[in-house]
Amino acid sequence: MQWETVIGLEVHVQLATKTKIFSGASTAFGAAPNTQACAIDLAMPGTLPVPNGEAFRFAVMFGLAIDAEIGTRSMFERKNYFYPDLPKGYQTTQLEAPIVGAGHVEIQLADGSSKSIRIHHAHLEEDAGKSLHEDFHGMSGIDLNRAGTPLIEIVSEPDMRNAEEAVAFARKLHSIVTSLGICDGDMSQGSMRFDVNISVRPKGQEEFGTRTETKNLNSFKFMEDAIKLEVERQIDLIEDGGKVIQETRLYNGDTRTARSMRSKEEANDYRYFPCPDLLPVIIDEDYIEAIRQDLPELPDARQHRFAKEYGLSEYDAGLIAADAATAHFFEECAKACGDAKLSANWIMGDLAAKLNAAELTIQQSPVSGALLAGLIARIKDNTISNKIAKQVFEAMFNGEGDADAIIEAKGLKQMSDTGELEKIIDEVIAANPAMVEDWLSSEEDKRKKKMGGFMGPIMKATKGQANPGMANQLLEKKLREKL
Amino acid sequence: MDRSDIAKLAHLARIEISDATVDDVARSITDVLKLVDQLQSADTQGIAPMAHPLDAVQRLRADQVTEADVREAYQAIAPATEDGLYLVPKVID
Numbered sequence: 001m002q003w004e005t006v007i008g009l010e011v012h013v014q015l016a017t018k019t020k021i022f023s024g025a026s027t028a029f030g031a032a033p034n035t036q037a038c039a040i041d042l043a044m045p046g047t048l049p050v051p052n053g054e055a056f057r058f059a060v061m062f063g064l065a066i067d068a069e070i071g072t073r074s075m076f077e078r079k080n081y082f083y084p085d086l087p088k089g090y091q092t093t094q095l096e097a098p099i100v101g102a103g104h105v106e107i108q109l110a111d112g113s114s115k116s117i118r119i120h121h122a123h124l125e126e127d128a129g130k131s132l133h134e135d136f137h138g139m140s141g142i143d144l145n146r147a148g149t150p151l152i153e154i155v156s157e158p159d160m161r162n163a164e165e166a167v168a169f170a171r172k173l174h175s176i177v178t179s180l181g182i183c184d185g186d187m188s189q190g191s192m193r194f195d196v197n198i199s200v201r202p203k204g205q206e207e208f209g210t211r212t213e214t215k216n217l218n219s220f221k222f223m224e225d226a227i228k229l230e231v232e233r234q235i236d237l238i239e240d241g242g243k244v245i246q247e248t249r250l251y252n253g254d255t256r257t258a259r260s261m262r263s264k265e266e267a268n269d270y271r272y273f274p275c276p277d278l279l280p281v282i283i284d285e286d287y288i289e290a291i292r293q294d295l296p297e298l299p300d301a302r303q304h305r306f307a308k309e310y311g312l313s314e315y316d317a318g319l320i321a322a323d324a325a326t327a328h329f330f331e332e333c334a335k336a337c338g339d340a341k342l343s344a345n346w347i348m349g350d351l352a353a354k355l356n357a358a359e360l361t362i363q364q365s366p367v368s369g370a371l372l373a374g375l376i377a378r379i380k381d382n383t384i385s386n387k388i389a390k391q392v393f394e395a396m397f398n399g400e401g402d403a404d405a406i407i408e409a410k411g412l413k414q415m416s417d418t419g420e421l422e423k424i425i426d427e428v429i430a431a432n433p434a435m436v437e438d439w440l441s442s443e444e445d446k447r448k449k450k451m452g453g454f455m456g457p458i459m460k461a462t463k464g465q466a467n468p469g470m471a472n473q474l475l476e477k478k479l480r481e482k483l
Numbered sequence: 484m485d486r487s488d489i490a491k492l493a494h495l496a497r498i499e500i501s502d503a504t505v506d507d508v509a510r511s512i513t514d515v516l517k518l519v520d521q522l523q524s525a526d527t528q529g530i531a532p533m534a535h536p537l538d539a540v541q542r543l544r545a546d547q548v549t550e551a552d553v554r555e556a557y558q559a560i561a562p563a564t565e566d567g568l569y570l571v572p573k574v575i576d
Contacts, residue, residue, distance in 0.1 A: 276535070
């Protein structure tokens with residue numbers, strides 16, 4: 001049977017405010033445990049929450065970015081459950097009247113097509129603390145620094161049909177919130193976490209299958225993997241005559257396996273009710289309009305601008321524009337060296353590979369946009385070949401200085417001295433009579449390609465420093481003299 | 484409200500209701516629900532739901548750190564702590 005996958009996402013985005021959503025405690029990452037957990041975060045009796053205006057401003061920015069209706073009168077509810085990292089015994093969240101209503105996000109797929117994913121709504125809520133289950137004499141340790149950190153939870157409609165679409169959607173959200181500057185986007189620190197609802201149904205069937213929810217995925221790779229795993233599990237289960245039960249599942253990235261966490265129908269009775277501690281929050285049109293006017297450039301607009309202003313392909317422009325920091329790096333480099341295409345290629349190629357291997361973000365890159373521009377300028381003026389450039393880049397990445405200093409220090413300047421190059425080409429021709437014979441006896445239209453065979457030995461003899469264009473020209477001249 | 488409803492609610496609220504009092508509690512809660520039923524019979528067509536009994540609007544706070552680190556004071560009254568963490572009976576889903 002042909003199966004169709006149906007995927008919906010719930011995305012938790014930590015907002016980059018300085019303080020918590022309901023208290024004036026700091027949200028800075030990495031502080032000693034419980035040093036940023038105040039009386040409100042600890043749910044001490046007699047405390048009263050006061051919402052952080054900045055959290056609302058950030059949520060409204062997100063709403064405007066996804067073309068959503070903004071809730072001008074939003075409210076908070078209590079979602080009740082017991083867990084030690086939630087001292088109040090309830091999470092303050094929004095249910096009936098969220099700050100952000102229905103909107104949509106456009107995603108682009110590898111085949112060049114695009115698709116609109118509907119957002120059901122997005123609401124403000126507080127994060128919980130962290131439980132550490134390492135052994136504390138058979139007890140669990142609780143750190144409440146994260147408790148009360150503002151989140152927006154973005155809830156999509158079940159509009160995605162495979163892992164690729166889900167990952168493209170997740171990446172696009174990441175791109176939007178980091179471009180807006182409302183989230184630092186650092187997934188390794190849990191700044192964005194994904195819950196994925198997955199079901200399968202026979203192709204053509206209208207009705208949805210029973211769904212499961214895989215919780216707390218914190219990387220795009222894990223998300224893709226977890227979806228594939230769960231889709232396969234559901235299809236196998238049904239084809240073997242079984243039934244999918246509605247449940248929460250936990251994915252383990254280390255073992256690439258998932259297990260059932262708890263059965264949903266039994267445990268999740270959250271008994272929501274309006275929070276009596278918080279009044280309705282009223283947001284007026286002038287406030288929304290002012291935020292709209294100040295909205296930073298969004299990824300889609302940036303992509304189109306890069307394509308238009310710098311002559312990049314829409315595809316390249318999309319890759320570069322997706323991340324605000326990468327986009328900034330690119331503009332700095334392209335403006336300084338005057339070659340946008342080469343800048344884009346280096347950033348997406350060698351730089352991305354190096355950063356990835358060193359587990360660095362582009363903000364932490366040892367090679368700045370200006371430094372990379374210096375290297376590209378030397379490729380363009382033929383001081384070095386592309387091959388040597390890679391060597392210079394490696395040295396730049398290791399902090400050995402700028403391109404000019406490295407080229408000078410290592411003697412990497414391209415050999416453009418005709419006399420010296422001519423001598424080497426003569427030697428290569430003399431050393432390879434069979435290749436010369438083959439070239440001479442070839443049809444004219446095959447000769448160009450056959451010259452490639454000589455380039456290896458020439459580059460070897462010049463330690464890669466021969467100017468390829470010049471070497472090619474000289475070689476052809478010398479071979480033709482033998483005709 | 485029967486005994487199993489009460490048992491479920493008690494579990495969700497993490498409170499203990501002894502067997503001897505379950506019937507009493509069930510009866511009391513059923514009485515409260517009757518009152519709610521009576522309220523629900525009122526015609527509320529065209530009336531905006533009331534989010535809060537106070538007719539006021541929420542004040543928002545500026546995003547400035549106002550809370551100092553008082554971990555020591557809070558941990559002094561906690562039953563168990565270690566390395567700055569609050570210790571609780573082990574919980575794993």
